[in-house]
Amino acid sequence: MEIAILLFDGTTHLDSVGPYEVLHNLPEADVKFVAKKTGVYRDRCGMLGLHADFTLNDVTAPDILVVPGGGGADGAAEDPEITDWVAEVHKATTWTTSVCTGALILGGAGVLNGLKATTHWRAMETLQSYGAEPTRERVVQQGKVITAAGVSSGIDMALTLTAEIAGEEVAKAVQLGIEYDPQPPFDAGDYTTAPDERIALWRSGINKTKR
């Protein structure tokens, strides 16, 4: 089972590493980090780099596609080299998925037209501009297309997908393996209940350091 995870400049890496740590346990999974060129792809602040081992040309018919988001996703959603590839491999996939603003890239590829979908809360309006119907669930499934909300939601999405593919017992064993028994110290992850001051604090960019 070939699983392609897309990288681009300005990827938020938890968007991909969360699902990766779940999905690479699927029986016979061969996960390929894919980008326009092989090499290290950094997040927006430049402090973390993941290595893409394969080019877009190397991976043409993955069983599963995972598209992460991040600050660079808005640009990637308008990059024909990326969106043409997404549109093309989507024809072959069994599952096409996104995390966070990765949904914008699916949108740019025409995958979400007329579908319910979700993304990071900051990008709901942009998502709509791609013809999707923004939905405030954490994981939204429409046929073979699954979109997940911001960043950390990819773990929940990938466990749901693992159960679909390999059954609940495998999904539960993987959940046990990554000890995913979340105990966040605060109840502050839901946009719909966040006070305006907190949203403004996040949007202001708390740490402005870049490298």
Next chain:
Amino acid sequence: MEIAILLFDGTTHLDSVGPYEVLHNLPEADVKFVAKKTGVYRDRCGMLGLHADFTLNDVTAPDILVVPGGGGADGAAEDPEITDWVAEVHKATTWTTSVCTGALILGGAGVLNGLKATTHWRAMETLQSYGAEPTRERVVQQGKVITAAGVSSGIDMALTLTAEIAGEEVAKAVQLGIEYDPQPPFDAGDYTTAPDERIALWRSGINKTKR
């Protein structure tokens, strides 16, 4: 604020990327991925590589140390080049932390002697052999030393640490930013309630593919 995250061959990358996505938002945080040599460090199955930008010699007095685990942690805990560095920088840190079997590396460096600590459930006995008192909480704080349970627990740990350093409102804004409102599809992440068959399934290695 300098934050050092250790890499080694066979790191489980969610152990570090989870905390990273939280901690890199701390005001003036400068996060450095550190290893024996610069370059790409792969997880045990070889499918995911993170780039270490700094050598151990480059980073001698970080404010925060984060030590992830993984299949390679048992060996790293017995590698004097790594454990000597951990022991040395621990003298300078404000916070010394581990995720998953990263606790074994702290143990190998003598940091956990006589302290309550936690790790991935598979390594509780090994942890004890390093003089720690294994504890079944998800995040265990002993003075400036914080250990977290398996893999995904690093997100919870890092949010707790963010609140300690920058206050609850910053931690809540970061939690909102990564949309950490976990909704696991199953209640299967807690080792103490897992049936033996599920533990055996995980231990058997569901996907044996390596690259």
